[in-house]
Amino acid sequence: MNAAIAIQLGQAVLVVLLAPLFAGWVNQCRAWLQNRRGPGMLQPYRVLRKLFHKDAVLAHRASFLFRATPYIRFGCMVLAAYIIPTLASGLPISPAADVIALVGIFALGRVFMALAAMDIGTAFGTMGARREMLVAFLAEPALLMVFFTPALISQSTSLSTIVHTLAYQPFVIHPGLAFAAIAFLMVLLAENARLPIDNPATHLELTMIHEALVLEYSARHLALMDWASNLKLLAYATMGLALFAPWGIARTIDGPSLWLALACLPVKLAVAGAALALLETLSAKLRIFRAPEFLAMAFLLAVLGLLTHVLLEGAA
């Protein structure tokens, strides 16, 4: 049990520390694909260090909510890091929350972020909050539908059980999962403020969604918001890997399988990050009113995955 707790803690610490690196890797891949040299994979760490060394500036009318939000959002993402089976499944905290609760944790962070953006009353904050909610209220149902296909396959909404079923039962092709995977990818792009829904690199304040929400943050608050965003991206990536490529995640807590999990994780993340960068490089940003179409498509694909599973594999 002690070993399990240690691994649980180790996994969370690893995810929190690695999150900026993954974001840096995606940005570096994007730079390479654009024929640029790029600032290097460690750039997010340098930004965080810089921000933590600065003095925070707050808007005059900022309330407690505005100051608390970075910590709440960061806390939500750390909690998600505990729940998602990144290295090993069946860890002590994983039964505490299933995939539906996980969606709720992400939503909690988002609601606070939107409230904080409106709290200071600038035009950009309100605009960003409005757009964020437009994206979110379409992305969340789609995400839930995505989860239902693997949940039906494994007869459980617990991520640990899903990983167990998909990775360690005799290998079966689940066509429904293919649709779910595409839908998940689309939700990932929308939820993490990536192209084609939002542009994480833009300086054009009128086009921003996520950036408009954090426009008034500075120093440690901004650092936590950035770090939380990095964590969210990594959480989505590891969640996707757990659902659609679970091989390598340790099933039992013993030396060899943990080493294997530790070896598999960077490889899988590197491939996932490069694929994400490629996808982003190839796409232009959608007009904001195309975002609902994009997410409706994700929802439809997820439903299709569910139907495919029910029709082909029967309501077992």
Added chain:
Amino acid sequence: MNPETLTIGLNPLPGAIPAWHGETYALKWDQTAQRVRGHGGFLVSVWGSDDSDRGQGCAMHVAYAASGALACLSLPLGQHRTYPDLSPVYPAAVRMQRAVKDLLGLQASGSRDTRPWLRHGAWAAGEAPLRKDYAIDGAGTRRSEPYAFVPVSGDGVHEIPVGPVHAGTIEPGHFRFHAVGERILRLEARLGYTHKGVEKLLETCTLDSGARLAGRISGDSTVAYTWAYSMAVEGVSRIEPPARAIWLRALLLERERIANHLGDLGALGNDAGFAFGLTQFSLLKEDMLRVNESLFGHRYLMDVVIPGGVRGDLRAGDIDRLRREADTLGRAIAALRAIYDEHAGLQDRFIKAGIVTPGLALTLGLWGLAGRASGMAWDARVDLPCRPYDELSVRAAVRRNGDVAARVNVRFDEVFESLRITRLLLDGLPGTAICTPPGQAPDRAFGVGMVEGWRGPVFIALHTGAANRIHRLHPHDPSWQNWPVLEHAVMGNIVPDFPLINKSFNLAYSGHDL
């Protein structure tokens, strides 16, 4: 339209382009405007001057372009402080007249918009910095005044103030949006944040030293400004630069056009979220700027064009190098154009965004690059050609859709046309001399210069003073006409499309704010 149809005595001005000048009186002032408009001519610029040091009062001046000639009119005001309003005939005159009010205290009588334009409160409402009795080192008020934006009300209408400080390192302008949800109901721009008193400073210059300052009015159009300035100086001095100098000037102007278009094409891709375009086009632009640096000594070609000719010549090896550069550029841009054209996501952003219909463009006087994207087929290189453009049969790039895609396509077309012209210029570079120094210019002479910069026609009006000095110099950027049209272009579009539409116009701040 012949200048005779204006029924005013006009005299031809010596210089590189066909231009006429004459004096008129208040009754004829707006009548002439109507007559010019009736003949399809359009407004180039409105400016004022203070001639009190000559024992006269102030004067108003206007320049029109019509059927292959410039017609300039002066209206001596004597002791009057008002003149007839031109804005009912030419809506573009509104802001120019407001600027005249700010700088010279001359008021267009009956004008509905009496708000200041360039004056933000740095000098008091009654003061006029361009008056001869206003000290150039005056301390000013060091404060700013509130500005009365046009109020908009209605159910669900909200205001979004943007700028003058932006999230990126871009120039200062304030944009006041009124939106319903994401849809833009109305946009009002406020400019003047980069007002530096260039016109006042120019009055301390000689005709020689003024060239340097003229080349810094709008840094991205330095060749256009210095050429237009030199054209005006050469006109009043009645000299003609050597043929080689003129051909080299055209070469420089086309290089400036290509470099700016490349930068814009990349930025347009980037603003639509396609960063790949930015890096590729920036690379091409940077290579060009480095060639500029090594051949002409300045990346943006500042101070290469001087009154009387150019500074810096090309050797045989340089010409080969520029030919190879043109070939490489042509291939690279053709490949990138194919990528832009075939990218569905990018075209979805470009097409039907920020439409200016040809009818609206005609009414409001849109011109230059943005005008040609809305069917206004006017290019100074074609319709008011100075040497060497009269020998090059330039083809103006014209589109009629008036959306962002049209402005992108005009840029692509113009880049290819400029490359074609570049090759012609390199092949036919005549003579050996590159400069004929202009002698002493006469006092109280008037000269004009106009060349098609990359953004549109750049116009310079020069009133000389004694001892080869500038009495009054008015530089006019094409952005004066085009800024108000931007406000119409974004109506009904969504707020997040504004940066893209704005970039597709890419209008000047410094050249406008002076």
